[in-house]
Amino acid sequence: MSEDTPLKFRSIWISDVHLGTSGCQADYLLDFLKHTDCEYLYLVGDIIDGWALKRNWYWKQSHNDVIQKVLRKARKGTHVTYVPGNHDEGARQFLGLMFGDIRIEDEVIHTTADGRRFLVLHGDKFDGVVQCAKWLAIVGDRLYGFTLKLNHWFNRARARLGLGYWSLSQYLKLKVKTAVSFVGKFEEAVAAEARHLNLDGVICGHIHKAEMRDIGGILYCNDGDWVESLTALVEHASGELEIVTWQKFYTEQQTVPAAATPTATNPVGIAA
Numbered sequence: 001m002s003e004d005t006p007l008k009f010r011s012i013w014i015s016d017v018h019l020g021t022s023g024c025q026a027d028y029l030l031d032f033l034k035h036t037d038c039e040y041l042y043l044v045g046d047i048i049d050g051w052a053l054k055r056n057w058y059w060k061q062s063h064n065d066v067i068q069k070v071l072r073k074a075r076k077g078t079h080v081t082y083v084p085g086n087h088d089e090g091a092r093q094f095l096g097l098m099f100g101d102i103r104i105e106d107e108v109i110h111t112t113a114d115g116r117r118f119l120v121l122h123g124d125k126f127d128g129v130v131q132c133a134k135w136l137a138i139v140g141d142r143l144y145g146f147t148l149k150l151n152h153w154f155n156r157a158r159a160r161l162g163l164g165y166w167s168l169s170q171y172l173k174l175k176v177k178t179a180v181s182f183v184g185k186f187e188e189a190v191a192a193e194a195r196h197l198n199l200d201g202v203i204c205g206h207i208h209k210a211e212m213r214d215i216g217g218i219l220y221c222n223d224g225d226w227v228e229s230l231t232a233l234v235e236h237a238s239g240e241l242e243i244v245t246w247q248k249f250y251t252e253q254q255t256v257p258a259a260a261t262p263t264a265t266n267p268v269g270i271a272a
């Protein structure tokens, strides 16, 4: 894949970039934006993490570069729509306005090349419907092995203090199970909204879990995030939707082809 032939898509959706936090994988996103081209670009919320910036200022050159890259795309003719999320809710006071060449909307309807209509929104408004700690959904099962170890030391300390056994791992396992059911309930609630509006599907972000599946006749799509999963949702010229994981492509690009490695033509090698 060369620098001057970007991958062409009809539309691209990205969300949960969290610029302004150390967790933001701005370099990967920059690489993705450099190597792709589209007619419609949707920024589906939590692009800049205003909450985190208020607590602690963190801003790198690559974070500027992401913004510059998006503004440049908008100037060059890409239709850019910014749908603010809860972490960048400050932008919600500008709904319906244009910011340079970027349109700011609370939620929009996107029609695919094959005529299907999708509701595009961040998704945080369903937090009230689905009451549960959302961070648990992100942490997931990976924490479990660690908590088992932690549980061992935790209960040794409790025993020393003359306290009875209390299973931290059991407690967290229950919480993780609740988190898994939170994801399911969130997805169903978002799909129900699209069904209510007589649409074919919904595209959102917020829970940092890329997904594309049918929920009772509604195509639920989540474009994931750029903190951990490095994913985007793309629409091909045909109208077909697909989740792209950029980490994989990025790694492929970094792989040096065998032909490029030094060979016997190296004069130093010959002299030796």
Ligand SMILES: [Mn+2]
Pocket: 045, 046, 085, 086, 087, 122, 124, 205, 206, 207
């Ligand atoms: Mn969010």
